[in-house]
Amino acid sequence: MSRTFGLVGLPNAGKSTIFNALTAAGAKVEPYPFSTVQAQKGVAPVPDPRLDRLHALFPDKKKVPTTIEVVDIAGLVEGASRGEGLGNQFLADIRNVEAILHVVRCFEDPDIAHPMGEVDVRRDIEVIEAELLLKDLETLEGRRERVAKAARIGEKEAREELALLERLIEGVKRGIPIRAQRLSAEEQERLKGLSPLTMKPVLFVANVGDAGENAHSQKVAELAKERGAGWVVIRGRLEMELAELPAEERSAFLREYGLESLAVERLVREAYRLLAVITFYTFVGPEVRAWTIRAGTKAPEAGAAIHTDFRDRFVLAEVMRLEDLEQFRSEKALRESGRIVRAGRDYIVQDGDVIHFIVA
Ligand SMILES: Nc1nc2c(ncn2[C@@H]2O[C@H](COP(=O)(O)OP(=O)(O)OP(=O)(O)O)[C@@H](O)[C@H]2O)c(=O)[nH]1
Ligand SMILES: [Mg+2]
CATH class of the missing domain: 3.10.20.30 (Beta-grasp domain)
Known part of the structure; x- marks a missing residue:
């Protein structure tokens, strides 16, 4: 069974680029915002040194890795939860994934428009987080309205759910994502049907230019730590180009640069960890x-x-x-x-x- 991950972030952050690096699917990558309109799905094999070792013992057999499913979702902008940009369509796409890969633009390039003028990692991350919270608020309040009726006529289940919803709504209003509000296993189960966006685990993906880590990606690391989340730094464009090469050329490149593996491989492993x-x-x-x-x-x-x-x-x-x-x-x-x-x-x-x- 494949696990599903959604690439979420501002327009032009490099989501499709990373999607291609992961899946070698050749999705459209363009220097203008909202180049991805329809979410697209791809499958990425999970690189696995242990599988390679086992395969080395049985070289005549076919090697079959596990896979993850990645969804390249349209860019979000401020106001998306109210219908700005490509608006609400992103919602259903995020609802359907198990975990979020939050792609943060960490490269400077005057030729590639930033939806808010320039890179500001903290603000850029917070814009996305705010939209997801606003959407959850709407979802939770809608549910509360429906449950309140049943609670008034005294149904025990409904009263319990109402209390939970009230608590979550309070938290979300204060900007606390649902994943950071202490929920029992039972409460999590209860929320499954609603599938709130901020309940899904998040991994931050700092998309840096060809030169590698920089001050922006360091900020991503800081913010991820504040949130108790993981992060991966990836040279998205470079890795996308590598993904398009035949395997032998790719390994030659890695050797030449003294790299052990591609960052996409780490990305997949970290994503895996996220889902336990x-x-x-x-x-x-x-x-x-x-x-x-x-x-x-x-x-x-x-x-x-x-x-x-x-x-x-x-x-x-x-x-x-x-x-x-x-x-x-x-x-x-x-x-x-x-x-x-x-x-x-x-x-x-x-x-x-x-x-x-x-x-x-
Ligand atoms: N200079 C530079 N450009 C990059 C890098 N990574 C991606 N880009 C470029 O940034 C532009 C946007 O990349 P996409 O992957 O299409 O961005 P996106 O997040 O999918 O954008 P939307 O689909 O519009 O939301 C493209 O022109 C990419 O080639 C990078 O590391 N450095
Ligand atoms: Mg795109």
């Missing part, structure tokens, strides 16, 4: 493959990521460590030395497990 997902691996049949599940998932449910049938037909999971496979070179040798753990229904799958599911 982990990866396990299989090498049955013709494929060596990575799978994504939520942290804390038990073995039968993890099997269902491969095939829904596996949940019911689950017998046991044979769990191996990648390091052991590398040391013993074959599953057979691993088995003989007792390094394969036979795990039952209650086993909680760990990040990095290599698993054979035995099903009925």
Whole structure:
């Protein structure tokens, strides 16, 4: 199952550029604002050194990484929640993603208009945050109106929800995003249907020019820290160009510049962390493959990521460590030395497990 991330930010911040760097999809990148009108979706493979290591043991098999889905959303401007710019259409697009990648322009270029004249990282970030908060306020108040009627005739559920809504509305009015208001798991569940925008986790993406980090991107880091959020610095335009190269040329480029990996790879990993997902691996049949599940998932449910049938037909999971496979070179040798753990229904799958599911 792919996880979905939405690229959100001011016009001309470089969202489509980063979308292309992530997905090599060749989306339209233009020096004028609102070049993206319709949100577009793309899939980015998740670079994974552990999968590469496992694949090295089975070079004849096909390597299948997990993927994330990225949505390139139209630029937001001040007043968007009231219909300015491309207005409200961005809303549904953001509602449908699980997490937000907030792209912040950190490059100067007189040829590329900034919707507010010039780069000012704090203001630019706050404009976006304010629009999302305003939209949530509208959503919450609309819901409150509907729930209030049911609460008046004394429905317990409705009264509880009303109290929650009142609390959230107060917070949002003071500028506190819902993710930063302490919510119990139950309260979060209750809000799922409304899918408020400021409840979604955020990762800041500082889009810098070819020269790399600068004073603007340092500000992004500061602001992210203030908010308890993560951030990634990426040379969007450069990485987009690299994404279009064949793999060999790309690695040659990286070597030449003494880089270990592309920032987009870090971006994907950080995005993953945001959703508390982990990866396990299989090498049955013709494929060596990575799978994504939520942290804390038990073995039968993890099997269902491969095939829904596996949940019911689950017998046991044979769990191996990648390091052991590398040391013993074959599953057979691993088995003989007792390094394969036979795990039952209650086993909680760990990040990095290599698993054979035995099903009925
Ligand atoms: N100089 C410079 N230009 C960049 C950089 N990154 C992106 N650009 C340019 O900035 C312009 C806008 O980039 P886009 O990726 O289209 O921006 P966007 O956020 O998708 O914009 P909208 O779709 O209009 O909201 C394009 O001309 C890009 O080539 C950079 O690091 N340096
Ligand atoms: Mg765009």
